[in-house]
Amino acid sequence: MGMTMTQKILAAHAGLDRVEAGQLIEAKLDVVLGNDITSPVAINEFEKCGACSVFDNQRIALVMDHFTPNKDIKAAEQCRQVRGFADKYDIKNFFDVGQMGIEHALLPEQGIVGPGDCIIGADSHTCTYGALGAFSTGVGSTDMACGMISGKAWFKVPSAIKVELIGALQPFVSGKDVILHLIGKIGVDGALYRSLEFTGEGVKSLSMDDRLCIANMAIEGGAKNGIFPVDDVTLAYCKDRFQREPKIYVADEDAVYDETITIDLSSLRPTIAFPHLPENTHTIDEIAPGQIKIDQVVIGSCTNGRLEDLEVTAKILKENKVAKNVRCIIIPGTQSIYLEAVRRGWVEIFVEAGAVFSTPTCGPCLGGHMGILGKGERAVSTTNRNFVGRMGHIESEIYLSSPAVAAASALTGYITDPTH
Amino acid sequence: MNAHGTVHKYGDNVDTDVIIPARYLNTASHQELAAHCMEDIDKDFVKNVKNGDIIVANKNFGCGSSREHAPIAIKASGISCVIASTFARIFYRNAINIGLAILECDQAAQEIRGGDEVRVDFDTGVIENVTTGKTYQAQPFPPFIQNIVTKGGLLKSIEK
Numbered sequence: 001m002g003m004t005m006t007q008k009i010l011a012a013h014a015g016l017d018r019v020e021a022g023q024l025i026e027a028k029l030d031v032v033l034g035n036d037i038t039s040p041v042a043i044n045e046f047e048k049c050g051a052c053s054v055f056d057n058q059r060i061a062l063v064m065d066h067f068t069p070n071k072d073i074k075a076a077e078q079c080r081q082v083r084g085f086a087d088k089y090d091i092k093n094f095f096d097v098g099q100m101g102i103e104h105a106l107l108p109e110q111g112i113v114g115p116g117d118c119i120i121g122a123d124s125h126t127c128t129y130g131a132l133g134a135f136s137t138g139v140g141s142t143d144m145a146c147g148m149i150s151g152k153a154w155f156k157v158p159s160a161i162k163v164e165l166i167g168a169l170q171p172f173v174s175g176k177d178v179i180l181h182l183i184g185k186i187g188v189d190g191a192l193y194r195s196l197e198f199t200g201e202g203v204k205s206l207s208m209d210d211r212l213c214i215a216n217m218a219i220e221g222g223a224k225n226g227i228f229p230v231d232d233v234t235l236a237y238c239k240d241r242f243q244r245e246p247k248i249y250v251a252d253e254d255a256v257y258d259e260t261i262t263i264d265l266s267s268l269r270p271t272i273a274f275p276h277l278p279e280n281t282h283t284i285d286e287i288a289p290g291q292i293k294i295d296q297v298v299i300g301s302c303t304n305g306r307l308e309d310l311e312v313t314a315k316i317l318k319e320n321k322v323a324k325n326v327r328c329i330i331i332p333g334t335q336s337i338y339l340e341a342v343r344r345g346w347v348e349i350f351v352e353a354g355a356v357f358s359t360p361t362c363g364p365c366l367g368g369h370m371g372i373l374g375k376g377e378r379a380v381s382t383t384n385r386n387f388v389g390r391m392g393h394i395e396s397e398i399y400l401s402s403p404a405v406a407a408a409s410a411l412t413g414y415i416t417d418p419t420h
Numbered sequence: 421m422n423a424h425g426t427v428h429k430y431g432d433n434v435d436t437d438v439i440i441p442a443r444y445l446n447t448a449s450h451q452e453l454a455a456h457c458m459e460d461i462d463k464d465f466v467k468n469v470k471n472g473d474i475i476v477a478n479k480n481f482g483c484g485s486s487r488e489h490a491p492i493a494i495k496a497s498g499i500s501c502v503i504a505s506t507f508a509r510i511f512y513r514n515a516i517n518i519g520l521a522i523l524e525c526d527q528a529a530q531e532i533r534g535g536d537e538v539r540v541d542f543d544t545g546v547i548e549n550v551t552t553g554k555t556y557q558a559q560p561f562p563p564f565i566q567n568i569v570t571k572g573g574l575l576k577s578i579e580k
Contacts, residue, residue, distance in 0.1 A: 037442075037445045037446075037487065037489075038486065038487065038488065040448045041448045041488050041489065041492075044448055045575050048575065049575040049576075049578070066442075066445075067445075067446060071446070072446060074446035074447055075446045078446060078447075078448070121486075122486055122488075123485075123486055124484065124485050124486040124510055126486075138486040138510050139486060139510060139513060139514075140486055140487075140488035140491075140510060140513060140514035140517060140518075141488040141514075142488060142514065142517035142518060142573065142574050142575060143513065143514075143517060143574075145575065146574065146575070188433055188480060188483055189433070189479060189480040189483065189506065189508070192480065192506060192508070192509060193509050219510075222480065222483065222508060222509070224509055277433060366437070366442040366445075366485070367437075367441065367442045367443055368442055368443070368445075385435075385437065385484060385485075387435045387437040387438065387484060388435075388437070388438055388460055388461070389437060389438065389441055389460040390437050390442075394460045
């Protein structure tokens with residue numbers, strides 16, 4: 001009986017020839033990640049248990065991205081605590097305002113994570129790095145603390161759902177539509193405790209930005225991780241970027257999957273998740289023009305704050321105006337994406353259209369700052385969760401979409417088909 | 421190890437944003453977090469909860485964010501145990517790691533109602549609804565996991 005791609009990476013990091021679903025293993029970690037919200041809890045645990053060193057000061061990443069630039073005094077104190085810790089233990093990958101980006105946009109871009117890695121992060125969207133062919137999963141702060149001390153974590157080896165992708169996406173349809181379609185199909189706990197392994201000839205047509213977006217939301221289907229095979233697209237992305245040698249793991253021919261789901265990429269339409277769960281999906285064709293009025297648009301986050309996301313936004317907003325009474329907030333994932341948007345003239349397009357362009361931050365995605373919703377307000381957002389109260393008031397509503405749908409909706413004030 | 425208390429009942433997919441909204445994540449203080457526990461799904465929870473009470477919910481409890489603040493808030497509010505049909509995996513791991521007792525039992529989760537008095541024996545996995553007299557069998561944790569929970573969390577369990 002063969003192993004899935006995830007199982008092969010876990011076996012290699014546990015020093016075992018083979019593992020099987022359900023087995024408990026202890027694996028060596030390549031990278032341990034935390035942010036300004038989860039790291040303080042981990043640092044408290046780290047200090048309480050009397051630890052006085054980290055396993056490797058090059059393999060820990062601390063990113064101040066959630067409530068930064070500091071939204072209030074308490075947020076400032078949390079960052080101050082993490083800054084002090086990074087300084088004390090000489091953490092090489094500490095990213096503060098000015099260098100920081102949204103962690104899951106930043107770590108792949110900076111080449112801190114790459115193919116074949118085993119990664120834990122105290123942030124649920126750590127599963128993003130599966131796009132690079134890594135095993136990567138979200139954990140809590142205690143696991144982060146233990147990981148920083150020992151460089152190890154225990155895992156229950158997951159079984160997997162195989163997601164076979166065929167065909168290629170139509171214009172204005174993107175990775176976000178693929179993952180929303182899949183979550184709509186399996187539900188928010190459809191992949192609970194399991195891996196989502198993406199495969200098939202359709203993979204090669206997907207850009208790295210699309211893959212990162214798809215893997216990012218594996219958690220929204222309950223998955224432990226989402227993972228893509230390593231191909232020329234991955235290696236081209238990692239070239240001159242990834243700080244170590246890529247290790248390529250391939251699922252065995254006879255790997256066992258709990259089930260196989262086939263998605264024809266060419267058949268997908270712009271897809272929107274209605275409040276208050278990412279599984280409440282509808283295609284744009286099910287929504288009449290002028291049916292769903294909006295107050296705010298957010299384009300950004302670890303899901304959709306990358307270059308291609310801003311590119312399609314600029315294409316749609318160019319020489320157009322954001323509708324009256326709509327606030328359009330655009331947030332790049334990292335400083336280098338920000339700079340590129342400036343250089344390519346997109347920022348000028350955004351500002352002339354009447355949108356605002358922010359420094360990188362998770363900000364409104366989790367109702368932190370930079371675009372909180374009031375009572376009864378409705379947003380179209382390229383973020384990843386639309387739970388009750390996620391972006392503000394408990395009577396506000398979030399519709400999750402791709403950047404193309406969000407940008408088109410910003411122009412009309414209603415949820416709008418970008419292909420029109 | 422046992423728990424005995426009054427039940428607070430919730431449905432499917434109780435996410436970590438309603439357990440502890442992100443607007444309160446600018447602190448790691450257990451007591452401050454507990455003061456806002458369940459605020460966006462049950463604004464009276466904090467007022468009503470008593471030490472030892474039990475949360476019962478349906479499937480995928482704790483889905484969403486990896487914030488350990490969620491099980492911390494629940495534990496610090498006095499809850500002795502969470503019973504659900506299923507738990508989201510990060511919450512499951514976090515609950516054990518911080519020493520919050522949890523049990524998966526679909527039938528108990530379906531049948532137990534808010535306000536019922538429930539007793540739980542973690543060694544045997546037996547859940548008894550004292551109000552209705554009905555008992556349920558959950559899979560108990562193996563001793564090494566029970567040890568983590570009893571000691572008050574993963575790091576406390578490995579402290580020398």
